[in-house]
Amino acid sequence: MTAALVEKKDARTPGPSRGSSAPPPSSPRRATRERAFDDVPRWQIYVPLGVYLLFTLVPFYWMFLFAVRPAGSTSLVPWPMTGAHFSKVWNERSFAVFFQNSMIVGVATLIATTLVALAGGYALARFDFKIKGAFMLALLCSQFIPGALMLVPLFEIFKNLQMINSLGSVVIAETVFQLPLSIILISGFIKNVPVSLEEAAWVDGCSRFKAFCAVVLPLLRPGLIAVGSFAFVHSWNHFLFALMFLSEQDKQTIPVGLNTLIGADSVDLGALAAGGVIAAVPVVIVFAFIQKWLITGFSAGAVKG
Structure with missing residues (x-):
């Protein structure tokens, strides 16, 4: 009889007990969003982000290139590098x-x-x-x-x-x-x-x-x-x-x-x-x-x- 009462009580209270450390279930809307995100191919996420990152960083690279490139150089690679421009603006241009x-x-x-x-x-x-x-x-x-x-x-x-x-x-x-x-x-x-x-x-x-x-x-x-x-x-x-x-x-x-x-x-x-x-x-x-x-x-x- 005791075992039957325990089984009946367990049937009335499904799920983890109060002291259990199991995480609460996610909301249906959140679970739907997570499944939708998992179904999206990764290239559809990373390609737009890469284009945006390139569009953002190119002006900064161009500025850095002119700052460290010797005067008169047309190289697209900052080598050899020079600090003459920094010295000029810091000391001569206040x-x-x-x-x-x-x-x-x-x-x-x-x-x-x-x-x-x-x-x-x-x-x-x-x-x-x-x-x-x-x-x-x-x-x-x-x-x-x-x-x-x-x-x-x-x-x-x-x-x-x-x-x-x-x-x-x-x-x-x-x-x-x-x-x-x-x-x-x-x-x-x-x-x-x-x-x-x-x-x-x-x-x-x-x-x-x-x-x-x-x-x-x-x-x-x-x-x-x-x-x-x-x-x-x-x-x-x-x-x-x-x-x-x-x-x-x-x-x-x-x-x-x-x-x-x-x-x-x-x-x-x-x-x-x-x-x-x-x-x-x-x-x-x-x-x-x-x-x-x-x-x-x-x-x-x-x-x-």
Whole structure:
């Protein structure tokens, strides 16, 4: 009788027991997608990816070729290689100064954008106020305004503040134009953090700020890295604000410095390509180190926490 009861109970509760480590079954839709992907021939995947990769990398190879190829050479293979173009732009064309200025602007914009976006995003995610919807709409609409339309008003403002030809003017302008999207992204990341975690910290005696630093902030690391990296890259590559607000050569950034290599009658292609390689190296290094966090930051706002 006991054996019969056990068999009857097992028949009522099929599948792994509560303590079993067997993985849960996949959803029918996911299983269908996986089967469809397995049925696709591999060449239909790798050939388009290879064409896209070739289309993307050829301009970079061409730039690198001109940067390391001796002047007057027409070889399609970077051999023999020379560093004369890099030495020329770094020492004779003041690229060391341009690189330093761009680094200052990029790091300062990263810090300012991240801190302000963190405060604004937390306010939008955790507090309710009457104009919250209108404020979010204004942030979204501000993304449709080209930066060129704001050059004259910004120039007049910085002129009255005596900030023309100062790196601070570029940092402020870059931060202001990066903030709307950064605030929206950070608010989405914070919404995925359960409020109950903060409430538990409040019960333990933490203030709101201390609870935020101890509980919420560590969970926002992927989002902060994503927002900060884009702020850095945008300010590093942006040409318009630096050209408008910086007139002295010792205050100019790399994009403006590259523009000075293009003359009215001729272009030094070797020096221009070497300057482009110097400008691209920091961005490549940044994305190489933060790739994992960047992908996590992109996906963090797409799922419910």
